[in-house]
Amino acid sequence: MSQAWETVIGLETHVQLRTRSKMFCGCSTSFGAPPNTQVCPVCLGLPGALPVANGAAIGLAVRGALALGCTVHPKSIFARKNYFYPDLPKGYQISQFDQPLATQGSLSFLSPERGAVTATIVRLHLEEDAGKSIHDRFPKATAVDLNRSGVPLIEIVGGPDLRSPAEARAYLQTLKQLLEYIGISDCDMEKGSLRVDANVSIRRAGETALNTRTEVKNINAFSFVEKALGVERDRQIALVESGGSVSQQTMLYDAKESTVRPQRSKEESHDYRYFPEPDLPPLVLTPEFVAEQQSELPELPGQKRERFMAQYALSREHATVLTASRAVAEYYEHVVRAPAEPQSAANWVMTEALADAKDHQEQLRVSPAALAQIIALVKGGTLSNQAAKRVFAEVASKGGDPRTIAESLGLVLVADTNVLAAWVSDVLGAHAPEVGRYKNGETKLMAFFVGQVMRASKGKADPKLAQRVLEEKLSA
Amino acid sequence: MSVSRDEVLRIAQLAELDVDDDALPEIAEQMSRILDYVAQLSAIPTNGTVKTFVPGPDAMRFRPDEVAPSPLMFGPAQFAPAFKEGFFVVPKLGQFE
Amino acid sequence: MSDARAVADRLIKAKRLNALLTPAKDLRKSLLAQAEAARTTGVLYGMPVAVKDNICTLEFTTTCGSKILEGYQSPYEATAITKLKAAGALIAGKTNCDEFAMGSSTEHSAYGRVIHPLDKARVPGGSSGGSAALVAAGAVPAALGSDTGGSVRQPAAFCGVVGMKPTYGRVSRYGLVAFGSSLDQIGVLGRSVHDAARVLSVISGRDARDSTCEDRDPLRLPTVPESLQGFVIGLPKEYFPAELDPAVKRACDRAIRMMKELGAAVREVSLPHTPYAVPTYYVIAPAEASSNLARYDGVRYGPRFDGHQDLHALYRTTRGQGFGPEVRRRILVGTYVLSAGYYDAYYRRAQQMRALIAQDFRNAFDRGVDLLFTPTVPAPAFKAGEKLSDPIAMYMSDIFTVTANLAGLPAMSLPIGRVKGLPIGGQLIGQAFLEDEMIEAAYALERVVPATDEA
Numbered sequence A: 001m002s003q004a005w006e007t008v009i010g011l012e013t014h015v016q017l018r019t020r021s022k023m024f025c026g027c028s029t030s031f032g033a034p035p036n037t038q039v040c041p042v043c044l045g046l047p048g049a050l051p052v053a054n055g056a057a058i059g060l061a062v063r064g065a066l067a068l069g070c071t072v073h074p075k076s077i078f079a080r081k082n083y084f085y086p087d088l089p090k091g092y093q094i095s096q097f098d099q100p101l102a103t104q105g106s107l108s109f110l111s112p113e114r115g116a117v118t119a120t121i122v123r124l125h126l127e128e129d130a131g132k133s134i135h136d137r138f139p140k141a142t143a144v145d146l147n148r149s150g151v152p153l154i155e156i157v158g159g160p161d162l163r164s165p166a167e168a169r170a171y172l173q174t175l176k177q178l179l180e181y182i183g184i185s186d187c188d189m190e191k192g193s194l195r196v197d198a199n200v201s202i203r204r205a206g207e208t209a210l211n212t213r214t215e216v217k218n219i220n221a222f223s224f225v226e227k228a229l230g231v232e233r234d235r236q237i238a239l240v241e242s243g244g245s246v247s248q249q250t251m252l253y254d255a256k257e258s259t260v261r262p263q264r265s266k267e268e269s270h271d272y273r274y275f276p277e278p279d280l281p282p283l284v285l286t287p288e289f290v291a292e293q294q295s296e297l298p299e300l301p302g303q304k305r306e307r308f309m310a311q312y313a314l315s316r317e318h319a320t321v322l323t324a325s326r327a328v329a330e331y332y333e334h335v336v337r338a339p340a341e342p343q344s345a346a347n348w349v350m351t352e353a354l355a356d357a358k359d360h361q362e363q364l365r366v367s368p369a370a371l372a373q374i375i376a377l378v379k380g381g382t383l384s385n386q387a388a389k390r391v392f393a394e395v396a397s398k399g400g401d402p403r404t405i406a407e408s409l410g411l412v413l414v415a416d417t418n419v420l421a422a423w424v425s426d427v428l429g430a431h432a433p434e435v436g437r438y439k440n441g442e443t444k445l446m447a448f449f450v451g452q453v454m455r456a457s458k459g460k461a462d463p464k465l466a467q468r469v470l471e472e473k474l475s476a
Numbered sequence B: 001m002s003v004s005r006d007e008v009l010r011i012a013q014l015a016e017l018d019v020d021d022d023a024l025p026e027i028a029e030q031m032s033r034i035l036d037y038v039a040q041l042s043a044i045p046t047n048g049t050v051k052t053f054v055p056g057p058d059a060m061r062f063r064p065d066e067v068a069p070s071p072l073m074f075g076p077a078q079f080a081p082a083f084k085e086g087f088f089v090v091p092k093l094g095q096f097e
Numbered sequence C: 001m002s003d004a005r006a007v008a009d010r011l012i013k014a015k016r017l018n019a020l021l022t023p024a025k026d027l028r029k030s031l032l033a034q035a036e037a038a039r040t041t042g043v044l045y046g047m048p049v050a051v052k053d054n055i056c057t058l059e060f061t062t063t064c065g066s067k068i069l070e071g072y073q074s075p076y077e078a079t080a081i082t083k084l085k086a087a088g089a090l091i092a093g094k095t096n097c098d099e100f101a102m103g104s105s106t107e108h109s110a111y112g113r114v115i116h117p118l119d120k121a122r123v124p125g126g127s128s129g130g131s132a133a134l135v136a137a138g139a140v141p142a143a144l145g146s147d148t149g150g151s152v153r154q155p156a157a158f159c160g161v162v163g164m165k166p167t168y169g170r171v172s173r174y175g176l177v178a179f180g181s182s183l184d185q186i187g188v189l190g191r192s193v194h195d196a197a198r199v200l201s202v203i204s205g206r207d208a209r210d211s212t213c214e215d216r217d218p219l220r221l222p223t224v225p226e227s228l229q230g231f232v233i234g235l236p237k238e239y240f241p242a243e244l245d246p247a248v249k250r251a252c253d254r255a256i257r258m259m260k261e262l263g264a265a266v267r268e269v270s271l272p273h274t275p276y277a278v279p280t281y282y283v284i285a286p287a288e289a290s291s292n293l294a295r296y297d298g299v300r301y302g303p304r305f306d307g308h309q310d311l312h313a314l315y316r317t318t319r320g321q322g323f324g325p326e327v328r329r330r331i332l333v334g335t336y337v338l339s340a341g342y343y344d345a346y347y348r349r350a351q352q353m354r355a356l357i358a359q360d361f362r363n364a365f366d367r368g369v370d371l372l373f374t375p376t377v378p379a380p381a382f383k384a385g386e387k388l389s390d391p392i393a394m395y396m397s398d399i400f401t402v403t404a405n406l407a408g409l410p411a412m413s414l415p416i417g418r419v420k421g422l423p424i425g426g427q428l429i430g431q432a433f434l435e436d437e438m439i440e441a442a443y444a445l446e447r448v449v450p451a452t453d454e455a
């Protein structure tokens, strides 16, 4: 493809809020119940039923808006979005339109191409989910399950600030991390609790105006985000380069075929006839309510990263890794407070602890106190780095006290100079040519001798002490 | 006449209502009369400064987040026109339609 | 229980009016069972109350006078019904009405028109025409109706009974099938002010299932006053136009004179935006209705009409054949005024006009007026078929009643005389949540006004 094209992407993300009951009725939101068993007059859209808003959902939405730096409006309005679909029981979705809950926020993330980027959040509003249409259940019919009908969602509309499919993925990853951090959603794309639609257009590099965009829908797994947007970008470029032009339409991504195809145009002529929902008075948020939500917010990933860099003298990269999830960041700080030296703690958490967690359902199996003790054993010369890793693995799988384990495995370093001197003599005796070269000024061979002593001792020699003994013998 | 037959058909499509060809002229005529009649609203000066009014409480009350569905004396199987294996059933609508 | 049997007999005797949609057999059976279970300590113990067929009940089907809900049995009941039953009342069948409460004559019912009890050629008014006719015929002391633009008060006036519409938010709408959500209120038709008021008091009050229902205690019934000393009654001049039916004018003048004799001060006021009320109403009500009626799509409940190949055909045949002409007309008008490019010119403008109309009332009340008195309808009951071909002429029947719905105010109609044997209604409009004052004045007027005399 031509290098002269730039891609412009904006994401609309729907996020299911973590509540027990639905947005406008008392039905359960739990996942996986038999079809149409978590339903009531309200979420079935029965004649005469009326919505009553869930206060917890509103609180979580406000938390999300605050975490994204949005202006939360003291008064917002629910509106009806009218369209017909079999999984939309009332013939309208209760959403927000011209007076949304929050506007004007931002999200900073690390672009793989451009480094740190701040994307705008245009708006964040509350709405109810539709039910589920299942097209492959019966041969000639569509099956409708309304258990999900009325589940609370926030829709987060990002500005057209993303410049590549990879960047869109990074943005989404950061957004997901933030929402998980603040605990308002489990953000599980496979369960449908995080869904994303993308607006995509292309332009010649250097242009600033926005061209006609398409909307890409049906991206239903995280791993498809980059692929789907890449396919659509390539389609647009090929179209324009062959003399065509992009028309505003909705494209559906087909993961099996890795293609996009236009939604049937008849469904396109959407005229949603929004108007204020007469069944719900205005959503008025008192300053106390907003302040309470603010106080429920933890330190956000960005803030935490900056603090880690300042407080623990960590590099940006290390701080970024350590703050990627709230659980890891808290674990790291517990290790440091145990106490342990911050840089060593960072190295240990980023390598051994995270690798172990990855293989064990994200469980951080070694307690912060035990890890701090392991680090101290290395520092004090009792364990080599190699031996310490074995101790870590042992504590992770079986638990127990690191020093006891180190001793029982015979991993404690030998710091007795008499024992060391014997190993040193053996090594020097076996490597006479190297000894000669060393004495002729090739001092970098010291590392080689230390390695040989470690080998001879099966890793039990204290390497610092071994080097001192070596230096003495070689200068004699 | 302020509403054309084509407009009636467009609106009927939005509203998912079958309109008979025979009935179309009369519907267009009646819609036009009604819309011409209510159009007198646009003749009076209500500029952007006039607030809108809706009766009822000034602010919504919040419901506690408790699983407490309002009662249903019997389930969808008993009132749905087509129901199979726990699902409402409608004519097939392809995923990519 | 013999009482329940007598109740059923009286209702079945009124069959010629086509006011009741419940089959006689079902009615008898249910009334006996209800009487058995009724709370003897309730303030309405044993009182039969008929219910408009757009209010959900577990006892009987709820069809809203529409084919699209033919045979529909609601799996839950309206809050108003729960409250009535808790007070010991008997749900005395479902009454015929204009389809989805859209109409002013009860001719727009899929189940046939309701006959005026005093003149079979005439309409009982609407849309709560079945409820009004049953009360007027003496079959029940009271019945529930719903009032979106006058649908309780106008048939009350036509049939010579009392009809009360409470303040918006006074009675829960949970279980009232929505027509115009920001206008709808359940109201009561009664053979006397007291019968209507005691039922209204029972169904009023807070409900956690309706966000638009105010968090207030139930309405407390006033006592019957000795006089109207201290009351200031406003007469809005826009409601007494030159072309008002002379007999209606005479009946109103007589009622006004009597209120003065009871000690009330009477004062002319102006509600200048009144001429815009009907057009405002006929934008807002159809707009809300077009959305409220989207749920009748043949997917989840109600009958599904044949001949469909695909989903759109299913929608279109079910809705096209299930809804009658007036409902279809209003859905189309409502869809039109909300559609892209028209919203500002129609819907927003109407909501702004609504604010001006509500402000007119506040201005009058701020100047010391306690209540307004007007004719309920410009003329007595018209003949069946007379206005069917002219929707706007039909809409003008609501000219004096829609304003209270637009402003959310309590209002009621009570009989104030007759012309050539046909009842004439007088309307009292009160201040928000001051139904008690309105009822007090009505008590006093009811005692002195010769309701069945020629005006």
Ligand SMILES: [Mg+2]
Pocket (backbone or CB within 6 Å): A014, A095, A127, A155
């Ligand atoms: Mg949305």
Ligand SMILES: [Zn+2]
Pocket (backbone or CB within 6 Å): A022, A025, A026, A027, A038, A039, A040, A041, A042, A043, A044, A150, B069
């Ligand atoms: Zn529900």
